[in-house]
Amino acid sequence: MSSLRLTALDALHRALGATMTDFAGWDMPLRYGSEREEHLAVRTKAGLFDLSHMGEITVTGPQAGEMLDHALVGFVSALGVLRARYTMICAEDGGILDDLIVYRLREDAFLVVANASNAQLVLDELIARAKGFDAVVTDDRDTYALIAVQGPEATGILAETTDADLPGLKYYAILPAKVAGKDVLLARTGYTGEDGFEIFCHPVDAEPIWQALTAAGEGHGLVPCGLSCRDTLRLEAGMPLYGHELSTDLTPFDAGLGRVVRFDKTTNEGAFVGRKALEQAAAAAESNPPKVLVGLVSEGKRVPRAEYTVVSTDGAPIGRITSGAPSPTLGKPIAMAYVDAAHAAPGTTVAVDVRGKHEPVQVVALPFYKRAR
Amino acid sequence: MSNPQHLQYTKEHEWLTAAVDGISTVGITKHAADALGDIVYVQLPEVGDTVTAGETCGELESTKSVSDLYSPVTGEVTEVNQDVLDDNGLVNSAPFEAGWLFKVRVESTDELLSADEYDALTHAG
Secondary structure (H helix, E strand, O other), X not given: OOOOEEOOOHXXXXXXXXXXXXXXXXXXXXXXXXXXXXXXXXXXOEEEEEOOOOEEEEEEOXXXXXXXXXXXXXXXXXXXXXXXXXXXXXXXXXXXXXXXXXXXXXXXXXXXXXXXXXXXXXXXXXXXXXXXXXXXXXXXXXXXXXXXXXXXXXXXXXXXXXXXXXXXXOOOEEEEEEEOOEEEEEEOOOOOOOOEEEEEEOHHHHHHHHHHHHHHHOOOOEEEEOHHHHHHHHHHOOOOOEOOOEOOOOOOOOOOOHHHOOOOOOOHHHOOOOHHHHXXXXXXXXXXXXXXXXXXXXXXXXXOOOOOEEEOOOOOEEEEEEEEEEEOOOOEEEEEEEEOHHHOOOOOEEEEEEOOEEEEEEEEOOOOOXXXX | OOOOOOXXXXXXXXXXXXXXXXXXXXXXXXXXXXXXXXXEEEEOOXXXXXXXXXXXXXXXXXXXXXXXXXXXXXXXXXXEOHHHHHOOOHHHHOOOOOOOOEEEEEEEEOOOEOHHHHHHHHHOO
């Protein structure tokens, strides 16, 4: 119990009466009240999240970009300053070690954000892969707390606490700014399907920033939100989660995310860790489609959950569920699943083995939810 | 946590009223409802079914998980709470009152806990 890591906002979460949960070694808020109400608040108003468990790693130096081009599947050195990219780090065999967001802070400095559960592995891999490059990899997990404000009211709420140019901050961009008078890095990279912001701040500033946002959010319907609703929000938005849709057993091509693999890199003579295996995976995906990641919607009430078997209408196993939950927005159970390509077309009726009973579900295109722009 | 003194409890977090004309009411505790989170699906035994103490007789599904409902008693189900089947949220909002689950003509019970014993169990750790 006592070995769990606490975020800088721990006392605040307890004062708010949060139900806490062990997530990747961190004691994190699961929910403060009803996870359904938190979910709907993010869809209609705004939600405030503590995401301090995410793993920040900084890479600096004249060859920082080239080093990341070598270490990751993305074309990181082509990224503009103050822009962000979704990318992955793969093993030599092409298996996904983690999915990442990389922010270019300066010409020679990048912030890599890893999933909490993989942060140590990513850090170790980046340090190993930096050998021979004029680049320094720094563990910045204790340097930053991370607070997110997400939802249609997010811009209005944040505007009350910062004079940063929010309209000028594009989706997938980052900006040094002041929030509640504190120096932060302000990013616009949500994981909920809504507009919103992530605030990387010093841990000692996390509580004043949280309080300032809470005060600004009064009248905007802002509520504190836990990891439970974050998971249903990202599921509705069709966003993959490491350990569910992504794993070392899958290449980006198996996960339907082959577009993140940039074979067109001009640095390192185009070589990067996993390239050979990924070229084979790309060719295999072209000629013989692997299982396809699809959405499933149920008209029943029982929820298809991770690891349940997907079956055809005649009962033959055709895939497995990777994530499933009751969707607060749709009012129906939804799931993501890898299924055989023959059954992957939207409109196809299949079934899920829910603890011995085959519950019919329909294949739909992802995402389940897309916000109106 | 306020576990009503007049009820008896199981280690699996069900509660049971004292029998009136041989019939007891069964529900789950606030502790269990809070741990589950928002309940989205409730499957209950049907009227006329025989339930067995310590065995599963239904399931409760929440956003994050599904958990079995264990019967604290052996006997015939005489009534199920249609309000809960229509509005699963009653289990969260009023687990000891409007969120009751089913009534049963009691033949025998498992080993049950007093409110104080159940308090001790759920406060432990």
